Amino acid sequence: MSGTADTLARILIVEDEPKLAALVGDYLAAAGYAWQWVADGREAIPAIRRDAPDLVLLDLMLPGRNGLDICRELRSFSDVPIVMLTARVEEIDRLLGLELGADDYICKPFSPREVVARIKAILRRARAPADLAGSMLKIDDNTHRATFHGIVLDLTPVEFRLLKTLAATPGRVFSRDRLLDNLYLDHRVVTDRTVDSHIKNLRRKLEQAAPGQDPIRSIYGVGYKLELD
Template sequence: MTQTILLVEDEPKLAALLTDYLQAADFRVRWLADGLAVVPAVREAPPDLLLLDLMLPGRNGLDVCRELRGFTDVPVIMVTARVDEIDRLLGLETGADDYICKPFSPREVVARVKAVLRRARSDPRARGLLIDDARRQATLDGRLLDLTPVEYRLLAALAEHPGRVLSRDQLMNHLYEDYRVVTDRTVDSHVKNLRRKLEQVAPDTELIRSIYGVGYCLEI
């Protein structure tokens, strides 16, 4: 069944280019250029995914995404022209499922769309990952992971929002129960150790994806 992408972009040439690539990948594309039109369009005919530019005439993508999350879980990929803007978006927890920064390759956009749609249809258990919060244990493909308490909390935080990017600041809040102050490098160090333990069970599989300068997400 053909899936529908609602593309919200006020640059006609860029919208046309993305439409061509998405259609070539067998997606149906609807295009809007005004932020005010997005919510009514989603209510009338919900798409399978929303590709939403941050800066739009009428209403910005941040406000649009917040209102959408009040009545729908449709996957949203937010598009911004500034890398440093992604940190702010994550800090505000807009509810977007992924973020892409301009300039980008249209092929990358198609790949990210496919990845988000794939994640929307699954959950961490589809990759054999089970989080046992009562025992504070995690298993992957039936094998118990030998995790430290901090690594367990880090993995549990990522698994709670599979496919969604969590900033380092957000992850810091989950690392230590005594809320001690830690740095970005502390988070990166724990992620590195956690990845190594996951790879021991699932070699050649990148379960935790890095978003340069922003944070991490759990791929499923």
């Protein structure tokens, strides 16, 4: 099932309620997006590998396989944006979903217009080079180049991915495990203290570019966040 041919991006809806999926799909099509729908959790990963959508709307409670398991496996091989849809509003579910790598979380019942607005914001953020707090920090994924206060940062590939992850959501606290998921493309087994070492090196290079400024904050017992105030 799909929307119009003239599209901005392709959205995969993983939802077991046909009427809800069709309603959201209609709004996506009206906004210029193409969309596909699968109702069984077991079909999600094969559909993503086959069709390479630009964003996944993922229900939490699905037949065959739940959304958290799908999110966990998806993050093992793809950084495609994930928006979770669910009627489970408990805080532990929300935190667990985002910890596994979801980019946003919308509770049912919701407005389809809100879903489309969230999708637009996420895709715009994902596609554009990061330009945060004016000219303070710029990250260009296409050229693999980052600057801080106009100074080019001499980053290793791992440090670049670390900075990119933190900068994707300034102010959000990332656990060491979550950061590790984004650092190594081969998903090698390393200790969480590896993140501390990379953070130390990244801080040193940011300090060299702008003496006296350290935008990376350590949250004791939790992880790290980037502040660009």
